[in-house]
Amino acid sequence: MMALIEANLPALQVVLPLIAAPICAILGRGGRSWAFACIVILATFAISVALFAQTYAGTIISYRMGGWEIPLGIEYRVDRLNAFVLLIISGSATLVLPYARRIVAAEIPAERQPLFYTAFLLCIAGLLGITITGDAFNIFVFLEISSLATYALVASGSWVNKRALTAAYNYLIMGTVGATFFVIGVGMLYMITGTLNLADLAVRIADHGDSSTLRMGFVFILIGIGLKLAMFPLHLWLPNAYAYAPSAVTAFLAATATKAAVYVMLRFMFTVFGFDYEFQADTLRMVVLPLAVIAMFAASIVAIFQDNLKRMLAYSSIAQIGYILLGLTFLTETGLTASIVHLFNHAVTKAALFMVAGCFILSAGTCSISKLGGIGRDMPWTTAAFVAGGFSLIGLPLTVGFISKWYLVLAALELGWWPVALMIMASSLLAVIYVWRVVEVAYLQPAPEGTVRKEAPLSMLIPTWIFVGLSIWFGVNAMLTSTAAGRAASALFDSSHILWKE
Amino acid sequence: MSDIGIELDYIMGRYNYWLFCILMMTGLYITVSRGNLIKKIVGLNIFQTAVFMLYISMGKVIGGTAPILTEVPETIYSNPLPHVLILTAIVVGIATTAVALALVVRIRESYGTIEEDEILELEHDMDFGSGAAQGDPVA
Numbered sequence: 027m028m029a030l031i032e033a034n035l036p037a038l039q040v041v042l043p044l045i046a047a048p049i050c051a052i053l054g055r056g057g058r059s060w061a062f063a064c065i066v067i068l069a070t071f072a073i074s075v076a077l078f079a080q081t082y083a084g085t086i087i088s089y090r091m092g093g094w095e096i097p098l099g100i101e102y103r104v105d106r107l108n109a110f111v112l113l114i115i116s117g118s119a120t121l122v123l124p125y126a127r128r129i130v131a132a133e134i135p136a137e138r139q140p141l142f143y144t145a146f147l148l149c150i151a152g153l154l155g156i157t158i159t160g161d162a163f164n165i166f167v168f169l170e171i172s173s174l175a176t177y178a179l180v181a182s183g184s185w186v187n188k189r190a191l192t193a194a195y196n197y198l199i200m201g202t203v204g205a206t207f208f209v210i211g212v213g214m215l216y217m218i219t220g221t222l223n224l225a226d227l228a229v230r231i232a233d234h235g236d237s238s239t240l241r242m243g244f245v246f247i248l249i250g251i252g253l254k255l256a257m258f259p260l261h262l263w264l265p266n267a268y269a270y271a272p273s274a275v276t277a278f279l280a281a282t283a284t285k286a287a288v289y290v291m292l293r294f295m296f297t298v299f300g301f302d303y304e305f306q307a308d309t310l311r312m313v314v315l316p317l318a319v320i321a322m323f324a325a326s327i328v329a330i331f332q333d334n335l336k337r338m339l340a341y342s343s344i345a346q347i348g349y350i351l352l353g354l355t356f357l358t359e360t361g362l363t364a365s366i367v368h369l370f371n372h373a374v375t376k377a378a379l380f381m382v383a384g385c386f387i388l389s390a391g392t393c394s395i396s397k398l399g400g401i402g403r404d405m406p407w408t409t410a411a412f413v414a415g416g417f418s419l420i421g422l423p424l425t426v427g428f429i430s431k432w433y434l435v436l437a438a439l440e441l442g443w444w445p446v447a448l449m450i451m452a453s454s455l456l457a458v459i460y461v462w463r464v465v466e467v468a469y470l471q472p473a474p475e476g477t478v479r480k481e482a483p484l485s486m487l488i489p490t491w492i493f494v495g496l497s498i499w500f501g502v503n504a505m506l507t508s509t510a511a512g513r514a515a516s517a518l519f520d521s522s523h524i525l526w527k528e
Numbered sequence: 529m530s531d532i533g534i535e536l537d538y539i540m541g542r543y544n545y546w547l548f549c550i551l552m553m554t555g556l557y558i559t560v561s562r563g564n565l566i567k568k569i570v571g572l573n574i575f576q577t578a579v580f581m582l583y584i585s586m587g588k589v590i591g592g593t594a595p596i597l598t599e600v601p602e603t604i605y606s607n608p609l610p611h612v613l614i615l616t617a618i619v620v621g622i623a624t625t626a627v628a629l630a631l632v633v634r635i636r637e638s639y640g641t642i643e644e645d646e647i648l649e650l651e652h653d654m655d656f657g658s659g660a661a662q663g664d665p666v667a
Contacts, residue, residue, distance in 0.1 A: 163613050170620045177627055181634065188638040189654070192647055195631045199559060202572055202624050206579055209617060213579070216610070217586050 103160030204253025214243030273384030321348030400473030
């Protein structure tokens with residue numbers, strides 16, 4: 027039995043939450059479906075840990091779906107990079123679900139809760155599927171599974187605020203256009219190579235050499251995934267979707283959804299197209315680099331002027347995605363390490379901050395910054411978590427944010443791009459402003475008259491503080507994450523040393 | 529004259545791509561330009577259908593028949609893989625349309641309209657109008 031499970035771990039990683047989802051729907055009201063979802067997610071997390079441990083030394087697990095020969099059948103391929111991303115996704119889910127119990131009970135009617143947890147499980151299955159699969163078309167299918175579940179999850183915020191509906195609708199339109207662009211890109215690649223397996227694509231594209239079809243394929247995939255990961259001018263769906271989704275959903279999405287899309291981007295750029303694909307290098311440096319820098323500034327500046335705390339954090343997410351993309355555009359191992367480290371660091375930090383926003387909503391009934399006066403005295407632990415998370419967002423030493431920025435600046439200086447390094451630091455100062463606004467209101471302003479606010483329940487505080495704790499722990503002991511990220515980066519780097527034919 | 533002949537060949541020989549381009553652009557334009565939420569979904573469907581056509585036409589092998597096994601060993605078959613992929617994509621498209629329509633129903637129930645500009649006006653009122661104070665607890 028154990029041997030059977032061990033041999034099929036990559037499939038179970040996705041299949042377990044996928045099969046559990048409909049069961050969750052028929053389990054009945056609130057408590058039971060929640061407990062069931064928790065058990066499933068714990069098992070999923072255990073599988074991710076096992077896969078991470080198996081691949082940490084550098085072995086690549088290749089799993090044939092249904093026993094079909096590769097590249098004819100669908101391959102699930104786990105290497106250091108996606109084992110790391112799998113760990114981020116299932117780890118975040120494991121922490122968000124216990125947190126979700128109380129806030130979901132407050133935000134969603136009891137008879138809808140089983141369906142909520144069902145959509146949650148489906149979303150996780152989709153995200154894990156995107157990450158683990160080694161097949162280009164399979165990525166699209168899982169992308170849509172996770173996205174459709176996400177639209178439903180975002181729309182379920184409508185019990186609190188009906189604007190969640192329009193937010194979900196806009197997200198749906200843009201997300202579908204993005205996914206369809208991605209399919210067009212994959213179609214172009216299929217046209218010239220006749221294969222959909224990512225590893226096989228890499229070899230055949232290298233044999234094929236450059237052509238206008240390949241370029242079109244690259245551009246379609248870049249824009250399609252850019253829409254999904256909220257690359258700067260394509261980010262319009264994100265602020266409203268994050269602001270009006272139920273708080274637990276926002277915390278989970280901020281930690282995982284864009285991260286899985288970034289992973290797809292990394293996989294395509296560096297495994298499939300390869301580092302030395304000239305057209306890609308030009309596009310990254312001429313188009314993506316300026317956009318990433320603009321995102322860092324523009325989104326941070328917009329964040330300063332937001333009154334809704336969740337919206338402010340959403341804009342800050344767009345800026346942080348700018349940092350992740352910036353790391354890619356350096357096309358060096360250090361830059362890639364910075365991106366992958368920041369993938370983890372931002373997931374931890376943003377999850378903690380959005381969870382704090384959820385705690386505020388539960389206790390104070392609002393997350394409008396102007397109404398949070400004096401909340402630091404009523405909810406000391408929650409507010410302290412916000413301060414710690416905020417430090418990490420700014421990038422102060424001893425937090426994970428510092429580690430990512432350190433690697434980013436290092437990568438920029440390695441190339442001698444000191445203006446970029448300066449801009450990274452300057453944009454961090456903008457983060458100081460928007461974090462400070464909240465801190466000032468929370469500690470220095472008097473509470474509005476007649477408010478009664480209690481500290482958030484332990485079931486919400488503990489997951490929040492675990493995220494905060496992680497962001498400090500990995501900020502002090504940066505070795506583990508940076509080694510993992512560094513190894514993932516070098517694995518990507520090695521896998522794409524296929525020389526291009528003229 | 530022969531130059532024009534080549535040009536014509538160039539255009540006619542790739543007619544499936546031209547159709548794909550026209551249909552795709554039409555769909556995308558409807559999605560972006562229409563204010564009616566249902567029409568946006570219609571545009572999205574046209575856009576997706578264009579992609580289905582691209583895939584299916586790329587699987588065509590000249591002289592090939594439908595990929596159903598015949599007894600004759602030297603039969604040339606069209607490539608069935610794109611067809612199968614698109615079968616999946618159609619299912620995904622239907623699911624997306626269903627979710628989108630469900631959302632539109634809910635939007636109609638809570639806003640009383642499915643015109644984007646009227647919804648934006650209502651949302652603007654929620655933010656800055658007189659109802660903003662008691663209106664919603666989150667925003």
